[in-house]
Amino acid sequence: MIGSLQRLVESFDRFSETATRFGAQRIGRRSALSALGTAIAGGAILPMLPFDRSGGAAQAASTRDAGDETCEYWRYCALDGFLCTCCGGSLASCPPGSEASKVTWVGTCQSPADNKAYLISYNDCCGQVSCGNCLCNYNLKERPGYRMGVHNDINWCMANSRGLYHCTVAAVIGTG
Structure with missing residues (x-):
């Protein structure tokens, strides 16, 4: 059981490393920072938007x-x-x-x-x-x-x- 768990962890580590290297080779720092900045700015604006408290139910x-x-x-x-x-x-x-x-x-x-x-x-x-x-x-x-x-x-x-x-x-x- 411990051996299979260890192989699973090693597989996950290899997958994470491969995905990280792939992303680093394909995506530049500027575009990554730009995407991160857009996500942060969008997240800051979201709470300011009005929202409907009616619960979607039209109640007379x-x-x-x-x-x-x-x-x-x-x-x-x-x-x-x-x-x-x-x-x-x-x-x-x-x-x-x-x-x-x-x-x-x-x-x-x-x-x-x-x-x-x-x-x-x-x-x-x-x-x-x-x-x-x-x-x-x-x-x-x-x-x-x-x-x-x-x-x-x-x-x-x-x-x-x-x-x-x-x-x-x-x-x-x-x-x-």
Whole structure:
């Protein structure tokens, strides 16, 4: 058994040496450094790209978690994500240990109390893993995702240094 293992290791060593020599003879240092630089630069840009948090499933407002009545709150008419009120935060402030996204999306929601339309700023709270509580996907009057500022299926934490999505707050910023 030990002899066959030793032959296998020697075969792997010969293969590795042959492949390395072949590569060194065919590929110059400049082209290898160029390929390495391209891979590093491409890898640095990748985390800055927005990505879809919807999971590829088009969910209508009626498919929200039936037991979670907090999704019905009027401010959440365009919210897609975990409610910060269920994750240690409030309606307008992020939970401890997370920070508000530097970019946001907006929606206009109508309050049933005074029948006025309010401009709501939805801020993702960033820097911690997803809280996983109170998922709401309320897409009232949602438009296709070609206009980033009004689309809720994007990870808005992309502009923060700690790009992990945690939860979402809904702050009233004006009346309509």
